[in-house]
Amino acid sequence: MIRLELGEKMDLDLPMALGLLVTSILAAITGVLAVAALQKRGDSRRGTIFADRGGGTTFLFDGDALVDATPNARALLSLGSAGGAAWSRLRAHMQDRFPDFDRALDRLPDEGVLALTATDRSMVLSAEMRGGLTRITLMDMEEELSSGGADLLTLRAITEELAQLRSVLAQAPIMAWRESAQGQIVWANSAYLLRASQDLDPGQDMTWPLPRLFETGAAPHNGSNQRQKLQRSGGKENWFELVQHQDGQNQVNYALPADALIAAEDALRDFTQTLTKTFAHLPIGLAIFDRQRQLALFNPALLELTGLPPDFLSMRPTLFALLDGMRERNMIPEPKDYRTWRKQMVDLEKAASSGLYEETWSLPGGQTYRVIGRPHPNGAMALMIEDISTEISRIRRYRADLELGQAVIDEFDQGLAVFSSTGQLVMTNAAYDDLWGNDPSTSVINATISGLCNHWRDHCAPTTFWAEAARFRTCEISRDQGLHSELRLVDGRLVECRFSALPGGSTLVRFRLLGRDGSGLQGDTRSPALKTA
Template identity: 50%
Template sequence: MKAVVIEDLLAAVAMVLTATLVALASLALMAAWQMRRPCRTSSIFSAQGPAAAFLFDGDRLLDATPAARSILPEGEDGGALSRLIGTLGPLFPGLSQALDTLPRAGLIVIASSGDVQPPLVLKGEYLRGLTRLTMIQAAGDGQPGPGDGAVLAALQHEVLAQRVILARSPVVMWKEDARGQVVWANHAYLIRATELLPDRQDLSWPLPRLFQTTEPSGGRTPRISLQARSGLEWFDLFRVSAGEEVLHYALAADAAVEAETALREFMQTLTKTFADLPIGLAIFDRSRILQLFNPALADLTALSPEFLISRPTLSAVLDAMRAKAMIPEPRDYRSWRRQVMRVEEEASAGHFEETWNLPGGQTYRVIGRPHPNGALAFMFEDISSEMLRTRRYRADLELGQSVIDAVEDAVAVFSQGGQLLMSNLAYTRLWNHDPAVMLSDAGIGTLSAWWRNHSAPTLLWDDAIAFVAALGDRAPWEGEVRLLDGRLVTCRLRSLPGGATLITFRARASEAVVPVRDDIRSLLSA
């Protein structure tokens, strides 16, 4: 009896262990099957919920039904509410203002505009800081209808809006299939295609191609002209692949073509002007590479056009000019060249300008000017004839001064304004002063005061001032004055061409010079 009980107990334990193992195996199989199922994003909206419902936290989208996501424009969830307002705004007037009042009101209901078919209703709820928007179709009996109609109406409205935008766009747009045939075109394309048709012929499918070449050449956007009734039109063409089809956009480029034509004509005029200039012009970019020069530069620097066309650097140009003895030979050429290359840095304190006396006898004026974007311009001007005229003029002045210095009489020449122009050595000896040291103040008034202080009292100096200042024809006259040392001096005044005045002083050599005593000199001075 006891053995039977033990056998029954062992059978029960075996059954329990078998059931436990079966249960564990079933759980393991279910867990493996759950792990192999694809991960699905959970949503707070049930499948039986409204077809178009959104949940926002501020401007950020937290959740939406699949139908609602089909309405929402693509983009980041962070600005989803703003994008949704832009999409649903035309359907629901005053949507943006109503949403601003939602946190205070807690609930808003907005009906769609009258042109939306079927009519829609947008319900907004403010739930503990979250915003839930639900869009449903309004049924004829006033009860909410199925939500799929609301989604369909919204999508239809968006399609119609995009169709209007494309049709009224001034940009020429069309689509081509894999064979290159035009399968769609907007209104701007159709207008131009109609203008190109022969008389009494209508458009037919496939549409004619306005532009035969749309492939970019050399990686650059193609620019093609089109002859329209209003005249020649220019377009920049752009291609966007969309699967096997290609979208084309033709942007108007008339303004750009006109600007480029005007710039090209201006550059041609500028080039012709530079070509006729006698001044050599060389423009270097910020890397100090020669970018522009005129023919006069080759003539003045003795550099070959081939060398200049090769775009040498500023250092290479200076070295080539030095090899041809077209720059003055400095003691330290390297430091001088560095100084020239730093002209842009030194331009803040003053412009670079030097006069070069070349070994061949020519004289050049070289001017450097900084230009925008780090460019640098050099101008070479041959001033040899100007310097020759200056030297001749200076030599003539020196010769005239030598001639007047050889005259025994003291001479002083005044301009029409009473300024001293010239005096000789005899004048310096007679009046014991050289007016050249105070030439800026050497007027008839200043010199007559000097003469009055070194001669006996007389009214002759007042008459001399009036004679120099007088205009028109003046009759020559003369007078006598006695110096403080007793000498008698004859003064002669006569007019010269251009309103100038010549005054000569001659001391009478026949009379003995009687020195005036100091007491008499002081009396005469008083």
């Protein structure tokens, strides 16, 4: 009986045990699949091959290309102002801390694994190469921060960058400040604070909000940018150019020193005014063309000399347009045809560009212009037009007077020769040329008193008169009394010679033929031998 009850009980518990076993196995499988699914979902969301998602600073490179990086590593690459590829930004971060970074990375393909310690021993860099990929890991020697998931490397990089920015602003030579939307100065750099402290009374401290040095909305000083001046206690003024930049609700301002710029602009304005006044009073017409040969500057004299209207010149015509306008008003020598004139104008432009153009224009109206072209820097060109009609007329009158005077003395029977104060022959008349058989203007004889005395001596009988005549110009006694003598030519004729002093140190020499009785002869009584001399 007992065996039967036990056997029946065992038959009843076996199916229940098998059911429990199967249920347990299925539950375990379901749990594993659920965990695997969750892990797969998380990995697909993060898109990284690193198991350490929360912390660590690890980079994976294929050559110079970044394959993957941990979040802390990507945060480190995003810091700083260095641009370019990820490899370049990483090198910029590592150069200051690991001076041997580049040389160590060159040895990595041969060694496979390496480790570097920072100069300040605050971090360690480990690198290894497997399958052509380079894995670089940064580890801080101190404990990582436990809050916020940030690591100490990222915090140190942020702190160092902040310190660099503060140092740059503190040492900046320009004033910079930040204003709130209400117009209060909420921040200023050292240059601003130093300048503001100079205006404080003795014993007075800097208060909050910070004092304002520049007023907004001030009128600009001869420019598009806003410029203001600050006056020191000693009375010295300093000009600044204000640059404003909107940063959200606040406004960032910079004050650039503009003393040198203001001084240069004032000097340039004064110089321009001086040149303008000088050009305005010049009687010479001045036209300056730029490298495109457009009129850039002209003076009032150009209007009078060319006859062109002011509105035409104000439109900045080209060189050829200006010359065309002058041609229409008969202010240019008229050639036979337009093609020849156009070629002359092209030659003018080329010659003026090389600094070789200078001509005299005889205009149809009777005026005479001197035109000069000169090159200027940067390809510019200056054209100067001067009315020399009066000068030409004076020269012509002078030449006419000389010709008239020559014609008058040619009518004298006596041979005349005039010497300047330096002893140089100035003029002779026809009777002199006939007497001595030569024209000094075409002769190779030395046309001085001493040279001509030798020439006269050769055509006269021996006498000591010519030695005294050669010293006449420098001898005061002889000049006061004059010099006179009768000479016998080699052909037998008798000639009276007189040396007389003229005003200004000049000398007049007169030759008169004498008869046998000592009377003067008229007409040409030269011998054939002297005529051919």
